[in-house]
Amino acid sequence: MTDMSDKTVVVTGSTSGIGLGLARGFAQAGANVVLNGFGDAGEIEATRSELDGLGSGAVCYDGADMTRPDEIEALVTAAAARFGGVDIVVNNAGIQTVSPVEDFPRDRWDMIIDINMNSAFHVIRAAVPYMKAAGWGRIINIASAHGLVASPFKSAYVTAKHGVVGMTRTVALEVAEDGITCNAICPGYVLTPLVEAQIPDTARARGMSEDQVKRDVLLAAQWTKKFVTVEQLSGVAQFLCSDVAENITGVALPVDGGWTAA
Ligand code: NAD
Numbered sequence: 355m356t357d358m359s360d361k362t363v364v365v366t367g368s369t370s371g372i373g374l375g376l377a378r379g380f381a382q383a384g385a386n387v388v389l390n391g392f393g394d395a396g397e398i399e400a401t402r403s404e405l406d407g408l409g410s411g412a413v414c415y416d417g418a419d420m421t422r423p424d425e426i427e428a429l430v431t432a433a434a435a436r437f438g439g440v441d442i443v444v445n446n447a448g449i450q451t452v453s454p455v456e457d458f459p460r461d462r463w464d465m466i467i468d469i470n471m472n473s474a475f476h477v478i479r480a481a482v483p484y485m486k487a488a489g490w491g492r493i494i495n496i497a498s499a500h501g502l503v504a505s506p507f508k509s510a511y512v513t514a515k516h517g518v519v520g521m522t523r524t525v526a527l528e529v530a531e532d533g534i535t536c537n538a539i540c541p542g543y544v545l546t547p548l549v550e551a552q553i554p555d556t557a558r559a560r561g562m563s564e565d566q567v568k569r570d571v572l573l574a575a576q577w578t579k580k581f582v583t584v585e586q587l588s589g590v591a592q593f594l595c596s597d598v599a600e601n602i603t604g605v606a607l608p609v610d611g612g613w614t615a616a
Contacts, residue, residue, distance in 0.1 A: 356596050359384035359410050362437040364430065364481070366420055366473060367447025369393040369401065371546030372496060375584025376444055376591050377413075378405055383592060386411040388433045390418055391447065412437075420447040420473035421465060430480035440484045442595055445474035445518070446496040448511075450548055452555075455509045463510045470514035471521070478525055482534070491534035492595045495522050496587075499542045499575075499610040515540075519606045526604030535603035537594050542610030543572045544582045577612030 358380060368377040369391030381387050389402055398415055406413040416432060418425035434440050448470045451462040474495050485491025500508060501515035519538050526536040543549055549572070556567045573579050590609055593599055608614045 356592055357384055361441040362386040363442040364388040364433050364440055365444040365446055367391045369398055372584050372587055373446040375588050379588030381405040381408040381413050384409040384411050386437045387413045389415045421468040423476045426476040427480045434484050439488050440481045442492040443477050443481045444494045445477050447473055450511050452507045466510035467514050471517040474518055485534045486532045489533045493536040494591055494594055495538040497538040497540045499540050499613045501540050502614045523604045538606040539590055540606050540608045541582050542576045542613045575613040582609055
């Protein structure tokens with residue numbers, strides 16, 4: 355494991371799922387970590403305290419709402435004020451709605467674009483000056499296989515994730531000479547609350563068992579027939595933060611069991 359004891363990491367949407375797994379990995383590696391996301395206050399404090407005990411860095415929580423640009427900017431500013439800079443940002447917060455385009459609720463469209471795409475812009479905009487001042491930075495955007503290919507009934511999500519991939523490539527070019535890399539990780543299906551929540555509805559809609567949904571729907575395009583794990587994504591994120599990855603930038607890296615290779 356890379357020693358990250360001189361680094362400060364902001365992970366948006368890290369009270370659950372992938373973001374929590376990435377935050378745990380960074381905390382174990384000794385980084386200061388800023389947790390973010392929604393949930394029960396007691397559970398969030400228990401998570402913060404657990405992660406705080408894992409490594410030599412400090413772990414704190416900021417409840418900024420990723421639909422609110424002012425709160426996002428304040429999160430980055432507060433992290434820099436507390437820890438003396440922001441070295442790594444992971445734009446991970448995300449939500450999903452599955453609906454035919456003609457019925458897609460307008461408010462859910464706006465929310466998905468705000469949380470899954472626009473928040474990454476606001477985090478990057480606020481964090482890049484600190485990274486430039488340090489002469490080093492890592493921007494990691496958690497996109498999706500849906501940043502590279504589409505599926506029906508996920509118009510807002512696929513739009514936002516394609517946007518994140520475009521943002522990743524553009525920012526990578528702009529900061530390339532500043533010691534900063536900007537990459538997207540594009541996971542296939544990971545069994546997190548976001549995915550688990552889709553399984554009962556899909557089973558009902560298709561007249562299948564939940565096991566059939568996992569095998570024949572979720573894993574249909576994943577050639578390994580295995581879900582991606584948060585631990586695997588944590589390892590990939592840490593690799594992108596390591597010295598050997600300094601020339602990997604502007605990449606949209608699939609971690610999808612071969613989904614987008616086909
Ligand atoms: P999750 O539902 O377990 O976690 C989402 C996190 O985002 C939570 O911490 C939640 O509180 C937070 N969040 C939601 N709205 C927020 C807001 N307005 N402000 C701040 N935080 C907010 O989901 P997950 O599966 O871990 O997904 C994390 C990311 O990974 C998302 O961007 C998702 O699109 C992406 N992704 C997930 C999968 C998968 O199969 N699970 C696959 C590819 C990409």
